[in-house]
Amino acid sequence: MTKRVMIVDDAAFMRMKLKDILQKNGYEVVAEAQNGIEAIEKYKAEKPDLVTMDITMPEMDGVEALKGIKAFDPASRVVMCSAMGQQGMVMDAIRSGAVDFIVKPFDTDRVIKALDKAAL
Template sequence: MAKILVCDDSAFMRMMLKKVLVDGGHEIVGEAGDGMQAVQLFRQLKPDITTMDITMPKLNGVEAVKLIHKEDSIARIVMVTAIGQQAIINDALEAGASDFLLKPFENTAVLSTIEKLIK
């Protein structure tokens, strides 16, 4: 079981991810609707894993990952994006993201990605 912070500007997407993760036996320790809130909650909650949308207000997901990785170089962050642009995914991975999921996601893909990062 992992303690997970879910970050997405879409309340519906947060709800979908939370359901998949909780049904998979994980604990949701918090959720953020923008990049600044994601960084603040990461600092407070110290989650095992963070899911991060790329396109968010105030601070995009890639910038949020950069800030989090400055403070915690081993933070495990999964980018969740509907944008199929390889360049943005590469930016996120270079910024320190551990992996990524494309929306719409398969429940099994979400859980296998989380399991891979726990090990």
């Protein structure tokens, strides 16, 4: 069964890059959001199997959005995306329920491994 994914990142280029990687590896991208507020709204509407969540975004960051999604659906599967040097925020995200994290710039093998693991 194809896994349905929502991509959350404030940078359109990063969403496009991640969408390309996921679609080429058998994932279906069902929604995209550019900030945490949008992410929570779209999660409730689409109920994707997996979410890739950027940590640093305007309006509401990824850790707060993760908490909002977890409050709505404790079984949600969220993989955080971070730039180098955001270890503190990554640890907050893991403590808040993220299942894994991937580092930008994206490495295709690492992205797919993280999402395959999160999908279990």
